[in-house]
Amino acid sequence: MAAVAVKYPAFLEIGAEVLTISVDSAATHRDWHERELSRMVPGGARYPMLSDPGGKIGTQYGVYDPEKRVDLRGRFIIDPEGVIQAIEILGIPVGRDVSELLRELRAFQQHRKTGELIPCGWQPGKPTLPEEEAAKKIAGKIWEVWKPKNAF
């Protein structure tokens, strides 16, 4: 979670709140924060670190592994109405990419603000596609307005 702690200012900048959660107790979170996380990241983790004893919340979100008794690396983007907009769940050996998460958040925010559709690989400043009704009119002609190189 250290990468999230490092990038926390970027989340604040776009008005997104971060909550982290594992089966550890809140007291264990405190110990980990004091002994390790705050040494890895200046200022440590400034977001709430939640406790999910027995994986009850993880089970609700479909990420609890009852054999290993841990919550898998699941990540959920929840919009201001409390609706889930994106889900990523990774197997235990592989960590996530915080940059991609921030890109997705910015993309959902852009869509919400403008109605525009957000093509793959979009970054702020790159072209979007018109909102849904207008997009219907250019169906089959998107190749004229959007090039695959825009995705990279």
Place this chain on the structure above:
Amino acid sequence: MTVQIGKQAPDFSAEAYHQGTMKTILLADYRGKWVVLFFYPADFTYV
């Protein structure tokens, strides 16, 4: 209840450590804001 894109995120309350204090966090208190909820296997491991 299963989680699905476009459906309400399941509400919960949880004990939390936050900047030196212990508190109870309710997901419902975050309405009106974008939230990223990160699950992870355990403290004292990498990532």
